Amino acid sequence: MRSPGQAMLWEIWRVTRVEAGWKLALGTVGALTALIWTAAFAPPGNPTKTTDFGAVVALTFIVMPQFVGWLFLPRLNGHRPGFPLRLQFTNPVRTAFMVGVPMAYLTIVPAAAYLASALLLRAIYDYPFPLLPVAAWIAVLNLVLTASHWSARKTSVTTLIGMVFSTALMLFAVHRLTSYPDGLDWHDSPKLWPTIFDFPLTDYALIVVIGLAAFGATVARVARQRSGDAPAASFAWGSGYPERLINLFRFQCPTSSATRAQVWFDLKIRGLPVLTIAATLAIAIPLLFAVSVPIDAAITEGSRLHMSCSNRGCFYLRPMVLMFAAISLLIVLFQGGNAFGFRYKQGRVYLSGFEMTQAYGTAQLACLKLLVRSACFLAALIAVGVSFWTSLPILGDDLFIQMWGVPLTNLQGAINGFIAALTAYQLFALGVVVAIGVFIWTTAFAVLGALWTRYPRPGNIAASLLLLYGLSLALLALAGRYGIVPAFLVDAIFTASGWIAAASMPFTIAYVLWRGFAERVLTIRYAIGAVMISAAFAAAWLTVLRATGIQPAVSMLWPLPLALMAGVLAPWALNRIRHT
């Protein structure tokens, strides 16, 4: 007979063990790889600069996995916010114990994992990887994230708290990492780690206070859930945009044809939300940039005592908003996924039966969904990209000189000049490449998602094999660098891998065409259309290459089969998952 504490721990361990293992492995392996690589490829003249860089990357590697919180934990509660171990509510245990035991586990494990990897790296390398301070950071972050998940009723609230707290911690980290004496660069930071990461006791006291406050608040909320005062969380949205965003723009569904109705559907559920998010970001970025400049100026004026800034001024907020803008570009990039509309409900991935039983052909359905998604995604990218590009000068050249040693105007000027020098035809070709490239990007996500959902085990095996293969290629390159393996062998293997990758594409196309025709998913007309579009893509690609001055060679023709592959894989993959 297990005690309640053991039962809870076992249940949580069962859900999180794989994730904990992966995080530890990924962090440590990534860190080791960075250190080995930089050590191997360091220019013989000034090796320490490169190896220091490697150490910084390694530190990032071992911190980042523990900094994202627990991803698989929501599975316990069916992805709803609220205390997951509801079965314990009827057991005679105190709420504080019920909350405290799992929370302690979820807080200690990431910190311990970090400590383990840091100690390992410390033992192998000379760098003084920080131990207690960062572990305390990680612990308190995980604690607050868990607390927010368990106490709040709405997913939006938990996400908000999580984001605010992580941002605050990141700000704090940057504050620490950039407060170094003049004359040194952030590349040199490993030497300064002992001083940077030497938290005063007040910091630790603050961390403890935050931890206790979060714990106390969670116990109070869970007690309310236990006594039934707080109603159970509403069913969390599977995956897809929240309903308010979808219904933000209401326009009537056309009834004249099925295609128009399907376009309306995809626009509403996946297209317009993307555009709305992009528009919001596009407006927010210049505003944030504009606001950060005077704030930084004010800080520079005000608090020279507390912060050691460089002689160019204090860059406190501006790197933050720059990072935010970069992250928003990433956010927009990942809106290109899930064109087929997978839903993620209670740990299972599935396609909506409603969408799949509409009287519409599979090939047309796939293309329509992908076209709508990529069109909106392209517009979103353009909006955020243009906004980002044109707002950069607001931040001022000083920032870029501080961070990369090169003024912004040089970089921007070079690219702007290049664009201006293009002829109309080349510009058009560039547009074609970008547009079709975006389509390929969206298709890739959708097809991979579809095939991985349909065949999860082969998908996992293929992914692990590819990862292993990539890693072994990296090690091979390393070995060649050290002269362990003769250079010609390394070249041969790399070239062979390149050719195999290139050959796999026509092979895949042939197979999919054969199966597609046999199952009546693809028609001759469709295939011809796909071929023509790929040809146009290839022509545009070559034009762009020539414009950049790169001489087109046979090896540069790989986008042609890629476009064709995307075109034929999309209907076939949807067919596989529509009729399981």
Add this chain to the structure above:
Amino acid sequence: MENTVVDVNDLSRSFGGKSALDGVSFRATAGQVYGLVGSNGAGKTTLLKHLLGLWRATTGSVRIFGLDPVRDPVGVLSRVGYLSEERDLPEWMRVDELMRYTQAYHPTWDESYARELLETFALDPAKKIKDLSKGMRAQAGLIAAVAHRPELLILDEPSSGLDAVVRRDILDAVVRAVADDGRTVIFSSHLLDEVERMSDHVTMIQNGRVTLSGLLDDVRRTYQRSRVHFVDHMDRPPVLETALAMEGGGRAWSVVHSGSLEQFHHSVAARGGEVVESRDATLEEIFLARAGRSRQQVEAA
């Protein structure tokens, strides 16, 4: 020759090693109502999903209107109306948007019929699906399924979890579909009195196998329920050859049995009893007897 609407031939399907359907054959002709009965997990929904092409037939064949729903989804689905068990409708859509969206796919949409049904059900067209109760969701899904007057109507557990009023609405829609247009209806249910009223043909599925199939009246005639009185007091039910289930105690027993009545009279007399009364068994009695029988067989083995 009658018009064969659905033709399922020796269909088998297993999920992760467990067999969900085992050699199932099923035929449906136009203008008839087919009831599918079976306990939860027996395979009814799996069979219906095969008819729609949501599952691909790995062994055996499925033909709707002579077409394969996997190879020709448009040809099949444009003539089929479907109400799924979990009422899978987009949560964000409004009822009127759902109507318009479905209308776009089916040129045979009857707007006046749809509006009439909306009024009868008292559904607010401006309400979002996520704000509808379970019964209203079933009603909305039903309107979308029947308003385009499909040749084949497939309803998966249409009455499950619904109150009597909504259930009546659904039965009415089914009756009208068959009476007005000579359409075919296939519905699965575990409310046996509903199946008994509404079906022309009944098919019973247990553990993925078809155990009974045929005209409802024929099936019922095959099984009788008799009241039997014995001379001696019995603690346990006596073994009678054609009996499927026995209820009662002491000297008075109620038996559900198949086969000829004469044979039954003989075997009862041989055990020292007499048959007091006999009638055709109801569907519920047949179902319970067969379900109980499989349990008894398992116990014996």
Add this chain to the structure above:
Amino acid sequence: MDITINLTDGVAIYRQIVNQVKYLVASGLLLPGEELPPIRTLALQLKVTPNTIVKAYGELESSGVIQKRQGSGTFVSEGRPPQVALRERRRVIEQRIDALLAEAHQLNFTADEILRMVRERKTEMDGAAAESAELKKEANS
């Protein structure tokens, strides 16, 4: 048309409809030439599949109880021979008698005892009816 469907009897639904229609005709509640409800209406009213109604009407038509007129609907047959009506009425009563005899056998009554009890009950009921008629006459006057 007042018809009820009973699912616990074990009698097929179409047969119940046939029996009840025959009963209504035999007892005069359905007059010759009166129109029967169309198949659709009766199916909706009884909540049964229309094909059952089709079957019931088919059997009623083949036994001459009802007639389908092209385009007008279904009507009770005119001028039915009296023996048929008698036959129908006898059949209904005989069903009751069978049930009564089965019960009697259960409870160990002989047929003679049953007959005596029937006559006794009839006398009692006649007496009670006469009494209530007297009381009514007194109340009216």
